[in-house]
Amino acid sequence: MLAVNAEIITIGDEILYGQIVDTNSAWMGTELAKIGIKVKQITSISDSAEHIVAALDEAGKRADIILMTGGLGPTKDDLTKDVLTDYFHNMLKLHEPSLADIAAIFEKRGIELTELNRQQAFLPESCTPVRNVLGTAPGMWFEQNGKVYVSMPGVPFEMKRMMTDIVLPNLKAHFKTPEIIHKVIQTTGIAESILADRLEDWELALPPHIKLAYLPHLTGVRLRLTGSGDNATILEQELQTEVEKLSQLIPNYIFAYGEVSLEEAVGDMLKERGLTIATAESCTGGYLAHKLTSIAGSSAYFMGSIVAYSNEVKMQLLGVKPETLQQHGAVSEATVREMAENVRRKLNTTIGVATSGIAGPDGGTEEKPVGTIWIAYADGEKTIAKQLNYNKTRLLNIEFTALVALNLIRQSLPATVDE
Amino acid sequence: MLAVNAEIITIGDEILYGQIVDTNSAWMGTELAKIGIKVKQITSISDSAEHIVAALDEAGKRADIILMTGGLGPTKDDLTKDVLTDYFHNMLKLHEPSLADIAAIFEKRGIELTELNRQQAFLPESCTPVRNVLGTAPGMWFEQNGKVYVSMPGVPFEMKRMMTDIVLPNLKAHFKTPEIIHKVIQTTGIAESILADRLEDWELALPPHIKLAYLPHLTGVRLRLTGSGDNATILEQELQTEVEKLSQLIPNYIFAYGEVSLEEAVGDMLKERGLTIATAESCTGGYLAHKLTSIAGSSAYFMGSIVAYSNEVKMQLLGVKPETLQQHGAVSEATVREMAENVRRKLNTTIGVATSGIAGPDGGTEEKPVGTIWIAYADGEKTIAKQLNYNKTRLLNIEFTALVALNLIRQSLPATVDE
Numbered sequence: 001m002l003a004v005n006a007e008i009i010t011i012g013d014e015i016l017y018g019q020i021v022d023t024n025s026a027w028m029g030t031e032l033a034k035i036g037i038k039v040k041q042i043t044s045i046s047d048s049a050e051h052i053v054a055a056l057d058e059a060g061k062r063a064d065i066i067l068m069t070g071g072l073g074p075t076k077d078d079l080t081k082d083v084l085t086d087y088f089h090n091m092l093k094l095h096e097p098s099l100a101d102i103a104a105i106f107e108k109r110g111i112e113l114t115e116l117n118r119q120q121a122f123l124p125e126s127c128t129p130v131r132n133v134l135g136t137a138p139g140m141w142f143e144q145n146g147k148v149y150v151s152m153p154g155v156p157f158e159m160k161r162m163m164t165d166i167v168l169p170n171l172k173a174h175f176k177t178p179e180i181i182h183k184v185i186q187t188t189g190i191a192e193s194i195l196a197d198r199l200e201d202w203e204l205a206l207p208p209h210i211k212l213a214y215l216p217h218l219t220g221v222r223l224r225l226t227g228s229g230d231n232a233t234i235l236e237q238e239l240q241t242e243v244e245k246l247s248q249l250i251p252n253y254i255f256a257y258g259e260v261s262l263e264e265a266v267g268d269m270l271k272e273r274g275l276t277i278a279t280a281e282s283c284t285g286g287y288l289a290h291k292l293t294s295i296a297g298s299s300a301y302f303m304g305s306i307v308a309y310s311n312e313v314k315m316q317l318l319g320v321k322p323e324t325l326q327q328h329g330a331v332s333e334a335t336v337r338e339m340a341e342n343v344r345r346k347l348n349t350t351i352g353v354a355t356s357g358i359a360g361p362d363g364g365t366e367e368k369p370v371g372t373i374w375i376a377y378a379d380g381e382k383t384i385a386k387q388l389n390y391n392k393t394r395l396l397n398i399e400f401t402a403l404v405a406l407n408l409i410r411q412s413l414p415a416t417v418d419e
Numbered sequence: 420m421l422a423v424n425a426e427i428i429t430i431g432d433e434i435l436y437g438q439i440v441d442t443n444s445a446w447m448g449t450e451l452a453k454i455g456i457k458v459k460q461i462t463s464i465s466d467s468a469e470h471i472v473a474a475l476d477e478a479g480k481r482a483d484i485i486l487m488t489g490g491l492g493p494t495k496d497d498l499t500k501d502v503l504t505d506y507f508h509n510m511l512k513l514h515e516p517s518l519a520d521i522a523a524i525f526e527k528r529g530i531e532l533t534e535l536n537r538q539q540a541f542l543p544e545s546c547t548p549v550r551n552v553l554g555t556a557p558g559m560w561f562e563q564n565g566k567v568y569v570s571m572p573g574v575p576f577e578m579k580r581m582m583t584d585i586v587l588p589n590l591k592a593h594f595k596t597p598e599i600i601h602k603v604i605q606t607t608g609i610a611e612s613i614l615a616d617r618l619e620d621w622e623l624a625l626p627p628h629i630k631l632a633y634l635p636h637l638t639g640v641r642l643r644l645t646g647s648g649d650n651a652t653i654l655e656q657e658l659q660t661e662v663e664k665l666s667q668l669i670p671n672y673i674f675a676y677g678e679v680s681l682e683e684a685v686g687d688m689l690k691e692r693g694l695t696i697a698t699a700e701s702c703t704g705g706y707l708a709h710k711l712t713s714i715a716g717s718s719a720y721f722m723g724s725i726v727a728y729s730n731e732v733k734m735q736l737l738g739v740k741p742e743t744l745q746q747h748g749a750v751s752e753a754t755v756r757e758m759a760e761n762v763r764r765k766l767n768t769t770i771g772v773a774t775s776g777i778a779g780p781d782g783g784t785e786e787k788p789v790g791t792i793w794i795a796y797a798d799g800e801k802t803i804a805k806q807l808n809y810n811k812t813r814l815l816n817i818e819f820t821a822l823v824a825l826n827l828i829r830q831s832l833p834a835t836v837d838e
Contacts, residue, residue: 015444015445015448015461016448016457016458016459016460016461017449017452017457017458018444018445018446018447018449018450018452018458019445019449019632019634020445021440021441021442021445022441022444022445022461023440025434025437025441025463026434026437026438026439026440026441027437028437029435029436029437030436030437030438031437033436033437038435039435039436039437040435040464040465040470041435041462041463041464041470041474042434042435042441042461042462042463043460043461043462043463044460044461044462045459045460046459051459055460058477191528191530191533192492192493192494193493193494193533193535194530194533196493196494196495196535197535212496213432213433213496214492214494215433215438215439216492216574224438279705279726281705284709285708285709285711285712285713285721285724286698286700286705286706286707286708286709286712286724286726287705287709287712288705289704289705289708289726290703290704290705290706290817292704293704293705293706293726293728293817294704294813294814294817296779296780296781297781298704298728299728299729299782302704302728303728303729303732304726304727304728304729304732304736305705305724305725305726306723306724306736307698307705307708307712307723307724307725307726308723309712309717309718309721309722309723310718310723312722312767313722313723313766316765317723317725317736317766346735347732347736348731360715361715362715362716363718371527389527389528390527391527392553392576393553394713394715395713396553396576398709398712398713
């Protein structure tokens with residue numbers, strides 16, 4: 001069975017000029033993948049008749065489904081409908097149900113229907129209108145040489161409603177699509193190249209209908225297994241088997257399966273094990289606390305944080321010894337250990353985590369250049385300190401420090417504490 | 420003088436499958452527009468050699484500049500470099516400076532350089548390498564038939580750094596583009612529609628070669644004046660005059676001119692006036708401290724923060740009275756006032772700022788629904804408390820609370836303190 005391919009064409013200048021980010025296409029790609037339709041290309045073009053025609057010709061060569069968004073507004077700079085009318089050698093004809101929908105919208109708004117909006121109810125004869133219950137621009141479904149062309153408005157909530165209610169179900173019915181299943185395995189603390197070395201033999205042994213993708217993110221490399229086949233149950237089992245094989249190759253580097261963030265994974269561990277946590281932050285300046293508290297329900301395990309940017313605050317609120325700061329400096333193993341151990345005691349939590357470093361761009365010295373960072377973890381049983389060396393931008397140094405700290409927590413947490 | 424056109428080609432399945440949203444292209448479109456280069460098409464394709472070649476052929480027909488991102492990773496699913504090597508009839512050759520950069524990154528990480536990463540230093544002979552100081556994949560600049568082709572990594576911070584430092588300046592030098600000057604006026608605390616009313620008459624009186632754009636962001640509405648002409652000096656003067664007229668129409672809502680963030684603007688005020696600040700955070704969970712410390716040099720005015728997520732911490736570390744919490748609850752004017760006043764005293768700063776609210780999605784009640792938030796500002800002379808009501812997502816509630824708090828600081832700061 002052949003894979004069904006789609007292409008997305010977005011029409012309008014806002015995306016090209018960077019005035020808006022194209023989130024529509026990502027949403028469409030995800031939804032199409034769920035019904036086994038692969039997006040082969042996304043093309044963003046301006047409201048120009050010849051450019052639209054060129055894009056349609058190109059897409060028609062490759063794809064079975066061509067989905068268009070945008071250019072359906074009532075004003076003269078919106079050309080999509082006229083271009084499609086010519087492209088499919090059609091005439092415009094009043095579509096009464098669409099006119100009724102448009103009139104209803106104006107009535108609801110208490111405004112009089114304008115001629116411009118009335119014109120939106122005139123549609124190419126050969127198209128099957130796609131109802132738009134949220135806006136004044138109806139969609140259009142065309143079929144030609146076994147290919148399907150659908151034109152929708154660019155307004156996200158209008159497009160999404162039309163896709164969900166009408167276009168996706170009709171596409172699934174119209175095309176016999178293969179079952180496609182994705183499995184995401186989230187890793188952290190291992191470089192893509194090293195990961196690739198570790199996985200090479202297993203990857204080469206994958207059956208042809210299961211593919212592996214490396215998706216590097218700030219947190220780490222997300223691995224995505226994509227399988228396609230006729231039988232969802234069998235495919236699911238095959239993928240599970242491969243995920244298990246993979247897991248045994250890199251057990252320590254996997255923090256989650258599926259779309260779970262590192263802070264979420266750490267939060268779940270803390271909650272399940274009944275542990276509480278507090279942070280003492282210098283260079284991360286509260287960002288680690290923010291990461292932890294960005295998760296709903298984090299108040300169950302996160303008690304608080306002391307952001308000690310000045311040495312005074314480190315001594316006064318965190319009880320770091322003046323001698324420690326004098327002898328080793330604020331950015332040192334000794335200081336960060338005291339910070340982690342003391343914040344744990346002060347806030348009466350199971351775990352204390354601390355960061356101290358030079359985020360930059362200023363503040364670096366010969367022996368402690370920008371990017372010199374110490375982090376520590378303390379849980380009463382043990383205290384683990386770790387030195388990091390980054391030299392990225394200030395914000396990235398902060399971001400990476402928080403991520404490495406979260407990973408240190410994940411790897412160091414005690415099984416449970418019984419009191 | 421002819422307009423210079425660019426096309427962007429993003430390579431990789433993540434965007435097509437909707438796993439990530441393509442924010443790179445929007446950023447590039449904006450930056451290119453600033454130097455008078457118009458993006459004509461954005462094309463997202465998968466890691467397939469023939470598809471990449473087809474996209475290059477198509478783009479080459481229309482554009483003067485073809486910018487590619489993605490597909491430069493060290494693993495075998497990354498094809499861009501090999502495809503370009505063939506496309507420009509090249510051979511791969513070791514580029515020593517790139518190898519040095521890559522080796523340096525691995526040395527800093529304390530990991531041994533792998534063969535896969537070493538391979539990344541082999542580049543097509545005819546390309547001018549574009550240095551990547553933040554990652555292991557160098558960029559490549561090709562010229563053919565008067566057109567420029569640039570390939571960059573898809574990792575946003577690597578691509579942005581290469582564009583800003585090398586690609587944009589070189590494109591500006593290589594192509595004769597019209598003088599284009601942008602003036603950004605940053606507003607906060609005023610709705611776009613109200614702003615439009617206030618500015619209407621002035622906007623209508625703008626000369627035809629000066630255009631105004633409303634760019635709504637989380638912080639507020641960014642206003643961008645764009646002028647184009649042949650004489651930069653005259654254009655600069657014309658724009659300055661218009662900016663001054665504009666400023667007089669909405670003085671209280673402008674927090675900065677140019678690409679300055681609200682936290683940066685507040686930081687500058689604190690530094691200039693010799694003031695220091697500390698935060699006491701409940702619902703923002705350290706995010707306000709993070710915003711303030713995201714600015715280089717913030718240690719000059721930011722002393723620290725007490726993130727008090729639990730009531731115990733509010734009482735113990737911030738000295739909030741038990742009665743206050745009992746009578747009014749943690750989310751109340753009384754509590755947030757004590758938090759702001761006490762953190763100021765505890766950390767011995769000029770200013771104390773506090774937040775307490777229900778970020779959601781859980782924790783809401785009948786009389787205090789999710790999105791009920793109190794913030795307070797204290798500087799010894801006065802304490803100002805303010806209630807906010809949002810009902811957005813957890814992260815947006817946190818984000819908006821921090822932004823409104825920053826704006827409250829901006830509006831309330833004393834001129835100077837002489838001790």
